[in-house]
Amino acid sequence: MFSRMILKTLIKQKSKMLMIAFTIILGVSLSTAMLNVMLGVGDKVNRELKIYGANINVKHKDAAIISELYGLGVNDKFLYEDDILKLKTIFWGFNILDFAPILEGRVILSIPGTNNTGSEVFINGTWITKHAVLSTGEDLNTGLKNLRTWWDIQGEWLDGNDENDKNFVMAGKSLAEKFNIHVGDAIRLSKNGVIKNFVIKGIFNDGGNADEIILTDLTVAQELLNLSGKISSIEISALTTPDNDLARKAAQNPSSLSPDEYETWYCTAYVSAICHQIQEVIRDGVARAVRQVAESEGTILNKTTLLMILITILSSIGSALAISNLITASVIERSQELGLLKALGAFNYQIIFLVLSEIILTGLFGGVIGYFLGIGFAQIIGQTIFSAYIEISHIVILITGAILFLVIITGSIPAIRYLMALKPTEVLHGK
Amino acid sequence: MPILELKNVSKIYGSLKALNDINLSVNAGDWLSIMGPSGSGKTTMINIIGCMDTPSTGNVILDGVDISKESQSNLTRIRRDKIGLIFQQFHLINYLTAVENVMLAQYYHSMPDEQEALEALEKVGLKERAYHLPSQLSGGEQQRVCIARALINSPQILLGDEPTGNLDEENEKVVVDIFRRLHSEGVTIIIVTHDPEVGDVAQRKIILEHGRVIQDIDQRATFGEALKLKGA
Ligand SMILES: Nc1ncnc2c1ncn2[C@@H]1O[C@H](COP(=O)(O)OP(=O)(O)OP(=O)(O)O)[C@@H](O)[C@H]1O
Ligand SMILES: [Mg+2]
Numbered sequence: 096m097f098s099r100m101i102l103k104t105l106i107k108q109k110s111k112m113l114m115i116a117f118t119i120i121l122g123v124s125l126s127t128a129m130l131n132v133m134l135g136v137g138d139k140v141n142r143e144l145k146i147y148g149a150n151i152n153v154k155h156k157d158a159a160i161i162s163e164l165y166g167l168g169v170n171d172k173f174l175y176e177d178d179i180l181k182l183k184t185i186f187w188g189f190n191i192l193d194f195a196p197i198l199e200g201r202v203i204l205s206i207p208g209t210n211n212t213g214s215e216v217f218i219n220g221t222w223i224t225k226h227a228v229l230s231t232g233e234d235l236n237t238g239l240k241n242l243r244t245w246w247d248i249q250g251e252w253l254d255g256n257d258e259n260d261k262n263f264v265m266a267g268k269s270l271a272e273k274f275n276i277h278v279g280d281a282i283r284l285s286k287n288g289v290i291k292n293f294v295i296k297g298i299f300n301d302g303g304n305a306d307e308i309i310l311t312d313l314t315v316a317q318e319l320l321n322l323s324g325k326i327s328s329i330e331i332s333a334l335t336t337p338d339n340d341l342a343r344k345a346a347q348n349p350s351s352l353s354p355d356e357y358e359t360w361y362c363t364a365y366v367s368a369i370c371h372q373i374q375e376v377i378r379d380g381v382a383r384a385v386r387q388v389a390e391s392e393g394t395i396l397n398k399t400t401l402l403m404i405l406i407t408i409l410s411s412i413g414s415a416l417a418i419s420n421l422i423t424a425s426v427i428e429r430s431q432e433l434g435l436l437k438a439l440g441a442f443n444y445q446i447i448f449l450v451l452s453e454i455i456l457t458g459l460f461g462g463v464i465g466y467f468l469g470i471g472f473a474q475i476i477g478q479t480i481f482s483a484y485i486e487i488s489h490i491v492i493l494i495t496g497a498i499l500f501l502v503i504i505t506g507s508i509p510a511i512r513y514l515m516a517l518k519p520t521e522v523l524h525g526k
Numbered sequence: 527m528p529i530l531e532l533k534n535v536s537k538i539y540g541s542l543k544a545l546n547d548i549n550l551s552v553n554a555g556d557w558l559s560i561m562g563p564s565g566s567g568k569t570t571m572i573n574i575i576g577c578m579d580t581p582s583t584g585n586v587i588l589d590g591v592d593i594s595k596e597s598q599s600n601l602t603r604i605r606r607d608k609i610g611l612i613f614q615q616f617h618l619i620n621y622l623t624a625v626e627n628v629m630l631a632q633y634y635h636s637m638p639d640e641q642e643a644l645e646a647l648e649k650v651g652l653k654e655r656a657y658h659l660p661s662q663l664s665g666g667e668q669q670r671v672c673i674a675r676a677l678i679n680s681p682q683i684l685l686g687d688e689p690t691g692n693l694d695e696e697n698e699k700v701v702v703d704i705f706r707r708l709h710s711e712g713v714t715i716i717i718v719t720h721d722p723e724v725g726d727v728a729q730r731k732i733i734l735e736h737g738r739v740i741q742d743i744d745q746r747a748t749f750g751e752a753l754k755l756k757g758a
Contacts, residue, residue, distance in 0.1 A: 432619055435619070438576075438578065439606070439635075440631070441602075518578070
């Protein structure tokens with residue numbers, strides 16, 4: 096009887112109920128899309144922003160200060176190449192996306208067949224591309240190429256996994272212009288009696304002072320400089336959680352934290368926590384966040400999240416208002432009928448229950464459709480804005496469900512108040 | 527023993543006394559007509575007796591209980607259990623069939639029981655039309671459905687505000703005849719009417735004016751004479 100009544104009212108009021116359902120579809124799809132994007136986008140945005148460079152730099156603890164004071168310098172304190180892969184074993188190893196060691200040095204450049212017989216230049220030896228299999232069995236592909244995605248390359252990148260490429264080097268654009276060298280040219284590099292011949296494979300344009308260097312494979316630089324197994328620094332690109340007060344306190348001095356705070360901090364992907372863990376595995380290393388990049392990532396992430404939350408809240412309020420109007424109109428339209436039910440002995444709660452059932456049914460109908468539409472929207476947003484598949488979080492069902500419930504209940508409040516105040520005498524004796 | 531007693535009942539709207547110090551006592555099984563010009567307070571009185579409104583002052587004792595100070599939900603409960611209501615406008619729900627409309631009253635009283643609802647429709651001569659929608663029924667038939675609905679929970683008092691106001695003479699007679707039968711079964715009937723003939727069939731008639739009872743007429747002598755159905 097009850098369900099029949101609900102069904103028949105729904106059918107009778109189908110245009111109004113469709114409007115309510117439509118409003119709910121809109122609201123729910125928007126919330127679903129925003130929440131999914133919000134929850135799924137943290138990593139995506141970070142990956143996008145990663146192109147601006149490594150956010151952590153590891154140097155020798157004694158070299159760090161000197162190097163920072165004098166800019167691109169060369170020093171005699173080194174880290175160990177053996178330690179590099181340990182980066183993937185730290186607690187937040189999974190958040191370390193890419194890294195590359197760099198060995199800095201000075202060598203003598205001469206160009207056969209020209210009158211240039213010797214100029215001192217900087218070289219950087221690095222992993223251009225590096226394939227390794229970790230002790231966990233995980234395949235690792237990383238290297239400087241992943242950290243310098245913005246480089247403009249003339250010619251080609253070196254291939255770090257190709258033995259043949261040990262005879263090639265890359266040159267920075269400014270250096271190439273200064274010495275008038277081009278892709279395919281032969282050059283000679285020497286240091287303390289070690290002499291090697293190379294061909295220029297590529298010329299890169301960084302836009303910064305890295306343009307004034309020769310870039311070689313790490314082993315090549317190590318041989319030239321006679322520093323086998325040594326590196327000057329490591330550049331690391333990591334996914335991080337925006338800093339909060341705890342992270343800032345820890346960054347000052349981790350030992351000032353209480354054991355609980357330490358635990359929380361250590362197990363959160365704060366830049367400072369990751370740096371701390373890096374120092375635990377890199378001997379003599381001091382890890383520094385390249386502040387600007389690390390913080391702008393966090394800020395953009397926070398702002399994106401805020402925007403999504405704002406859209407969700409506004410759309411919910413909008414839906415609640417729209418629904419509230421529709422429900423109130425529908426109840427007023429049926430006031431005779433509802434007044435009659437009161438006269439027949441229906442209690443207020445029974446009538447409210449009846450009206451709410453109709454709306455909740457309509458809401459469920461709209462909610463399910465809206466949810467799937469929203470998942471679609473999330474993917475469209477993911478593809479067009481972040482060029483990535485957005486992982487669907489099941490928690491969104493719960494959150495949207497809760498929002499929907501709240502919206503329906505709030506939207507029903509005016510109608511419920513009207514119903515409570517409705518006197519059968521006012522509607523039944525209508526002349 | 528009176529089933530209904532109004533003691534010094536007034537209903538005041540601002541400066542208007544819709545009911546002005548009414549004293550009335552109705553015995554169980556009585557059939558009472560309320561008449562009077564428009565605006566004299568008839569509907570107001572029916573609303574108060576029917577637990578849909580409360581008096582401004584005075585006491586209303588229904589079946590031994592003073593209902594003048596009861597809460598809304600208690601009034602709903604008392605109305606549900608003791609009062610059957612019929613309206614001039616019928617107020618059937620137009621997307622439910624006749625029998626469903628009757629069952630609706632059962633639903634809010636206790637439990638819908640289709641068999642019982644059909645029997646109630648049979649009593650008002652509508653068994654064949656039980657599965658029709660109100661729009662497929664004549665005015666008289668709709669009012670009979672309304673009566674079946676009012677009676678389904680065996681109320682002690684049947685209240686009607688102009689129940690024949692929208693009916694033609696023939697249907698009026700049919701409805702009055704049903705009242706007659708209910709009266710013989712012991713139901714207390716209180717009917718507001720403008721129609722003198724309908725007023726005359728009752729055992730007793732009161733006339734309101736400006737919220738006061740100006741006449742209280744005993745009609746037992748002529749009771750049952752008016753509005754006989756043909757062949758009855
Ligand atoms: N809710 C209200 N607010 C203010 N005045 C009211 C209200 N209800 C009724 N009245 C007034 O009380 C008086 C009695 O009204 P009531 O409806 O009882 O008259 P009635 O005898 O039923 O008239 P009719 O024969 O036209 O139905 C009228 O003057 C009416 O305007
Ligand atoms: Mg009236």
